[in-house]
Amino acid sequence: MTNPVRVRFAPSPTGRPHVGGIRTAMFNWLMARHYGGRFILRIEDTDVTRKVEGAVADIMEGLRWLGLDWDEGPEAGGDYGPYVQSQRLTLYQAAARRLVSQGDAYYCYCSPKRLEEMRAEQARRKQPPGYDRHCRELSEPERAQKTADGIKPVVRFKMPLEGDITHDDVIYGKVTFDLSTLDDFVLLKSDDYPTYHLANVVDDHAMEISHVIRGEEWISSTPRHLLIYRALGYQPPQYVHHPLILGPDHAKLSKRHGDVSILEFRENGYLPETMFNFIALIGWSLDDKTELLTRQQLIDNFSLERIGKTAAIFNREKLDWMNGVYIRRLSPEDFVQRSLPFLDKGLPAGIKRPLPTEYVRQIMPLIQERARTMAEVAELTEFFFVAQLDYDANLLVGKNLTQESASQALEMAQKRLGQLAVFATESLEILLRPLAVELGLKTGQLFGTLRVATTGRTIAPPLFDTMAVLGKERCLRRIEAALDSLHKLSSGNPSH
């Protein structure tokens, strides 16, 4: 590798950045970082009609969240700017003019209506769709007439009528296309904006891009790009097409598959380190066992050769598992800090804000190994914060218990707990375990009833830890409330 590595991520600002595009960015970024090259961000905003307000900001936000910093591009600058295609229009227009004057391109005056009818006819006759070259050999007077009529032409590439073209893809190997199957595609639209094909070639050359790493969906456009390079007399870059990410239905992953934007994963409580690791592993692997890799390990070990050829389905179950792993690996304090915004957002509005950080610090270790996403922390800890528990009193009456025995157990517990001086995990255990024996209950029965009484749930963190954090006063109050609802239950429903 003699030339410096210069790679780019070139999204078009048409919406929020989705994981497919982000993976492309990641491969490019890893390539640059591994070889000490440059990672360039270029905005391909050549479709005025599809431009979405705020999309560029979202894309940059997504990249930054994952730590995919760019060496050149918007806000970073660089010697090859501007890095926004709508600010480089004259370059593309000059290239298009040059191709026309060389005889490699021509003006086309066909109306959208005519093209549409042409395609409909081709479809009807089961012919391959494609421009019929109606304007390819227009004479000078004919063109003058069209121009006089006020028709704004497009510029089309004059595709060779025969021969073939091959490119040696780093991942897929040699790929050959028969030129007779390709049509005269548009280079410059009638609004004087370039199409992707033209802009991409002009810019990759101007920015001295060494490797074009992009999705497999671009393979069939590659011959067009190669032909433009050839016509312009430029040296093409190395092409690296990577396989696609598929949805559960095996179709190319898209918004139809639900929350697929990297920013949505952030909102849904996935850690950036999880996403970085997980996405890198779609279509790329280190070996037969390593799955958990840090960003630095990924940089150190990344290579194009280890990108596979087969499309991969985005496996959300595995993502959840991996996120759980990364959550458990967080230091307790880090977990608290990252939880705070999710608690703030997810806890009921009635709970006073700001949340008491010290109390949160006591709570979070109890659920850290139970959370699979950060978005779950609110649900998992809600009972620690609410003033009043709301649950079905029948839950207090566990297996092989009656309302009487449950009440008795709670009364005894209430009495003993009231006398307990130190309300801590160990002292609670020392007090409560013998109590079960004394009551003639299995520990699970007593603890189960107490769990519901103190948390309102049958599923919660370990009881003694939970009670210790809740504190004596709150626990006693909740047990009192549980006894109340138990009594109401028996008076209202004597059958039990």
Next chain:
RNA sequence: GCCCCCAUCGUCUAGAGGCCUAGGACGACACCCUUUCAAGGUGUAGACAGCGAUUCGAAUUCGCUUGGGGGCACCA
């Protein structure tokens, strides 16, 4: 319809002719641990799409078939 690409457990993958009676991970199931849930531990089920060819020997090479995906816009 035409062109291109791909093909190992349900999913992500390892595998670049003998190391493969195909390894790992997620998920599933079972058991253990256990006050619930997790986490953790142990184990089980589970794949080389099919057919030919090459070879002493094919998951690995070649061909065909089948299946899947992508592309065929004045979108990227």
